[in-house]
Amino acid sequence: MSEEPPLVLVVEDEPDLADLYAAWLGDEYRVRTAYGGQEALDALSEDIDVILLDRRMPGLSGDEVLETVRERGIDCRVAMVTAVEPDFDIVEMGFDDYLVKPVTKEALRETVEELNRRSQYDAGVQEFFSLASKRAVLESEKGRATLEESEEYDELTERLDELKGSLDEAITSMDSHADFENLFREFRTDADVPEDVGDPDDG
Structure with a gap:
């Protein structure tokens, strides 16, 4: 018997949009x-694997739903x-990724695929991905001067650096560079890749 596909909960107060997201994902x-x-x-x-959560909704907000989930x-x-x-x-906030509307079918499907993949890893790796996603979205939405003045951004960057150090051992023990590429493909920048892991093309 084959395993059931992952379960995605779409939370969106605009029914047409919720149904559209569901249609985009329903074949997988x-x-x-x-x-x-x-x-x-x-x-x-308990069987939900991924939640796509609208943030601004009448009544109970997405932020409140997220708090309850955690x-x-x-x-x-x-x-x-x-x-x-x-x-x-x-x-x-306790989310793993942040998409700013409007989103494309490709972006939504890629996000769900990536989040489902992250679930295979332990809490440290999941935290790394979550923080890296937050830093990426802030860098895409905020100017450099604003980022440099933010204590929250500084603390976020420091925590990412700490996690990279603690994850070095786990990453270098992976069976192949392909594992590394798969794990860090979203965040392969000089700032994010642990220093002691070489480029796969070098070996």
């Missing part, structure tokens, strides 16, 4: 939709899919 994933924050809480279960200890990856431009408050 099981999809559950919730047209608001309270519906999302009612739909939460408080309940549901082990799933969460991407905020929202028109709310990110500010430095996102550093402390």
Whole structure:
């Protein structure tokens, strides 16, 4: 018997948009939709793998839904899919990725695929990816001067540096450079790649 496809919960207060996301994902994933924050809480279960979560919704906001997901200890990856431009408050939020609307079918599918892949790794690697995603979205939305003046951004960068150091041993023990490429393909920059891992082309 084959395993069931991963389960994605789409939380979006615009039903047409929620249904569109579900249609984009339905050929590869099981999809559950919730047209608001309270519906999302009612739909939460331990078998959910990925949540696509609108941030600004009437009634219960996406931020509140996210807090409840983490408080309940549901082990799933969460991407905020929202028109709310990110500010430095996102550093402390418990999501794994942040997509600013409008999003394309390709971007949504790639995000779900990547989040599902991240679930295979331990908490340290997942935190690294989450923080790297937050830094990337802040760098795409904020000017350099604003970033340099932000204590939250400085703390985020310091935490990423700490994680890179602690993950060096795990990364270098991987069976092949292909594993490394797969794991870090989103964040292969000089700032993010641990220094003691060589370029696959070198070997």
